[in-house]
Amino acid sequence: MLRRFPDLWLFLLVAFGLSWLFALPIWLTDASSSTPVFLAMGVAIMFxxxxxxxxxxxxxxxxxxxxTGREWAVRTGLSAGGSRGRTLALVALAWFGIPVLVVVATALSAALGLLSVDLREFSLFRESLAAAAGGPPPVEAGVLMAVQVASMVLIAPVINSVAAFGEEWGWRGWLLPRLMPLGTWRALLVSGVIWGLWHFPLTLRGYNYPELGAWAAPMFIVFCVTFGALLGWLRLYSGSVWPAVVGHGSLNASAGLMLLVGDAADPPVFAVAGITGLVGSALLAVVSALLFKYRPVERSIPAAVA
Known part of the structure; x- marks a missing residue:
């Protein structure tokens, strides 16, 4: 398919080529995921x-x-879609629904014995605060926990959506409709795999699953396919990229919930527990399948071509 559509080659060449170029400082300096250079380049790569x-x-x-610019904007999802009311409703659903899925994935992980939680002392969160402050935090961990959770739900999704747009306009705004002639599920699978492969400059460094090292790269493809399906439904059902942008931003804001409720004596294994682990991927797959079954999307969404 790619051979017949040079615009796909151009899109992928720019997206993948620049992601590796922007990641060079990380590889050349051997920066860990907690360093400023890693964080800065990670944000740059998102665009x-x-x-x-x-x-x-x-x-x-x-x-x-x-x-025209307006026609291009509609084709790539920058408009409000077919129904402004539906799009706004889906933006709200993505904003507040994604944190609910994060909570459910965390609770499921704990119920299955895959995650140890400490809801009394918040020991893992307290330990990270002490490490950052160089001593006991000046404010009670419970108070900081409440502030952090409120920020995750109300403020951080907006901030994170700025960088999330850099990805979503490409993956769900342009690429997914371009792949729809393959059929809905094939388009979702192919776009999800491409999205996961694009993360390799970071995930080969163990990003998201530090316990796996370079094996984090193929592991993250699983998450990209399942979460990409949910974001894809938001894009296709609304005809707009904005619900997917907000959903992506909300996920990035709330995915660290395990770090707040985890037990320092038995730290979480990110590849298994939580929304980005196997438990979360299974949950996202089920939710996505239900959405596509009971709220089917149009396959004839217009694609922006060169």
Whole structure:
């Protein structure tokens, strides 16, 4: 399929090529995921899919594409979609529903014996605060916990959605509709695998699953496929990329819940427990399947081509 559509090659070349280019400082300095250079480059990498979309748009204009900016915006999901009310409702659902799934995945992990929680002392959170402050925190861990949770739900999703847009306009805004001729589930699978492969500059360094080292890279593909399916439903059902943007931002804001409720004596294994572990991927797969079954999407969503 790629051979017949050079715009796909261009998009992937820009998105993947720039992600590896931006990751060079991480590899050259052997930076860990907690260092400022890793965090800064991680945010920069998130905008490479958007640069891929812009490259396709530029190529199309040079080849005589007469689509107006408004038409291009509609094709790539920047508009409110077919129904502004539906899109706004899905934005709210993504904003507050994703943290609920994070809580459910965390609770399931604990119920299955895959996660030890400490809801009395918040020992893992207290330990991380002490390490950051170089001593006991000046404020009670419980108070800081409440502030952190409130921020996760109310403030951080907005902040995280800025960088999430850099990814979502590429993956769900442009790429997913471009792949829909394959069929809905094939398009979701292929786009999810591509999304996971694109993370390799970071996940090969053990990002998200430090206990796995380089094996974090293939592990994260599983999560990208399942979470990508949920984001894909938000995009396709609304006709807009904004619910997926907010859902992605909300996930990035709340995924660290295990670090707040975990037990320092038995730290969580991220590859298994929580929303980004196997438990979370299974939960996301079930939720996505139910959404596509009971709220089916249109396969004829227009795609932006060069």
């Amino acid at each position: 490479t899919p958007t640069l891929g979309v812009l490259a396709v748009r530029l190529r199309g204009r040079r080849l005589g594409d007469v689509a």
